Amino acid sequence: MEKNSRIPGFYKLPVEERLKIVAEWAGLDEGEVSILGNFGNLPREIADSMVENVIGGMTYPFAVAVNFRINGKDYLVPMVIEEPSVVAAASNAARMLRDGDGIKSVAGPQEMIGQIHIVGARAPYYKAMKILESKQEILDEAKKYSETIVKLGGGPKDIEVRVVDSRMGPIITVHIIVDVLDAMGANTINTIVENIAPMIEKITGGEARLRILSNYATRRIVRAWARTNPDNVGGREIAERIVEASIIAEADPYRAVTHNKGIMNGVIAVALATAQDHRAIEAGAHAYASRTGVYKPLSTWEIDEEGYLVGSLEIPLQVGTVGGATRVHPVAKIALKILGVKTAKELAEIMAAVGLAQNLAALRALVSEGIQKGHMRLHARNLAITAGATGELVEKIAERMIKDGKITYEYARQLLEAYLRGEKV
Template sequence: MSKTNITSRIPGFHSMSVEARIARLAELTDLDEAAIAQLSNTGNLEVETADRMIENVVGTMNIPVGVATNLIVDGREILVPMATEESSVVAAVCNAAKQCRSAGGIATSSSGPLMIAQVQLLGVSDPENARFKILERREEIKAICDETDPVLLKFGGGFRDLEVRVLETDDGPMVITHLIVDTGDAMGANAVNSMAEAVGPRIEAWTGGRVLLRILSNLADRRLVRARGVWKLENIGGAEVRDGMLSAFRFADADPYRAATHNKGIMNGVTAVVMASGNDTRAIEAGAHAFAARSGRYRSLTRWEGDAEGNLVGLLEMPMAVGLVGGATKIHPTAQTALKIMGVSKADELARVIAAVGLAQNFAALKVLATTGVQKGHMSLHAKNIAAMAGALGEEVELVAAKLKEMGKVRVDIAERLLAELRGGKA
């Protein structure tokens, strides 16, 4: 039984060592020795590194890292580490990539590493006049931004453009300034936020208004990446399979209820590579879903067509604000290893690989939905997890999983019965 007099008020918790935090947590919540040992085991991430990454660290959460094979991206053979807890995700990419190899794999392109910082101006009675005043100061704004981050400027980045919008809201008109910044190989949040902070007081002086928010936008629609793949009819099972996949796509593009799960499938692959590379999964997810709704209706991130030869063509376009410098990408040793495996040296290269994986993931999902159904393939791969949940150990896992797949019923209660029968037979 856990203690009933627990308090979440722990003065000085943030300044304790990790060991002391764990001990205090155990005291408050009655953790047993096994739980304490589990928290204390930080795996391949040193506890000192973990403690520098976030606040109040008491442990780590290890996620399996698999490697997607068979991928050809822009003519280059590439192995892609993917960090995910969901079975069938890595296998799906491998299968999809294998089926488009004869057509040359997946081609990609990008719009460049441009990020947007927003400066919110309130309290102006003449918003259009204020808008023009800000636009007239473009060169001054450029100088302020570039002076804010000279290192970024040194490596070829910096201020690129200026947009100013008048936004009608329930609080009246707001004047929103967009700073368009080339962030190079960085994701760029810190750089563009600093620029917005520096520009804010000057906008107030020019317009007589009041600046409130100064923050980047995760709808990085100036930082798009695109992936295109062709799957030949003979490799996917013929025209019937192609037409079924096209119908499944059209359903997703027309119905937001279907699109939500359709795009979640794309993000299964995207997020797994973003995670493995130490990038910000939440930023990518937020940008992707906002981009999917840019028309005013939530739609598919992908497009699917038949080409003149009848082959299936897949296209993916989405924001991809990832970086190779700064954040967990530079700190986490597994992220560094993942980048080495991929052989990427530029943020743009990483973004393109991620898009290719997202497109392959979507192909795999559409194909299984249009043919065997999602449960058959997914639950087949999930059988080992179910066997382990039932208490199977060692070789028992494979034996119970094989029987579950043979029966076509991947359930914990059935796995428990099979395990009991297996152990009874050994007695």
């Protein structure tokens, strides 16, 4: 019988009923239903209130990177990630960058951009000037829809206008700049642009097509930099090779993407732990890497006049410590408590610092023992567990696979079977 995914009122059903329907659809057995229906450290009621059509939970490892010293202050950094060796690599690189104040990191104003796109306006360049002429009136109107944040010192700060060409003809693009303080800002921005759009339409005689924030957070840039003795990374030769790897990323976009992926390993792991909008962060970061028209690395490594290895990173980061999932998810609250941060600015600075450290760790591994060494050790453990090993046997089987150079599920299973027969592993 053909399956039918048209299920009217599915969202109205209790979680258990939704799970039962999906289980029947997919032929899930009792064990699979039990696993899927286990919400772990996220209460079912909260999960069901966060998104639609919830049927279960999925837990990722929550780890803590150690050794971080950022702006003269020590941090334990929560990271949520499934990729082997990332947390160990971040901790190792943080140790290499602990001298003095450690990694320096500075976030700029916490400003976001709300966009209103106007189409069908006659004399668009003239109308753009009319919008700027009415700037104060527009800002005053916008403040009515962000009174709470205005009282705290934030809110609408400026108006920018561009006319962009398109297949539809000229589009007047209005940017309203809003200081969102410690929020990520999406809800505040969207409320403002939706409510002031009619005012813009009246000024221009056009129609507002899109009214939403931009995730290209170019007014929320964070810069991080660090300096370390080459001996900390394995010597002068390793340091020079790290610089060469950085130069290759600058020259080759195919390499630059992977270079930046290593940075985002750290940034997104912290974002997940603290329940940030990691999709927005990724989109903004990669757009920023392409701002010259060619995709470039977000970080650069060099040797300074004293022979020290120095690295710098520049990235847009739209994060929050109030509102959204950050204050709803119980684990995110704990993550922020572990970090000890109170402001979005400090959180952004930590995330950029972790991204720079993660980048150093990846480059160092690439130019020395190779990226796979750390990966494969943890991969071997995962394979041993998958094969059915438990307790101390996991490490024994993993070590044997590494020693023999045969890191596969099949070999893990063979070693486990040998152990069960009483043979030495």
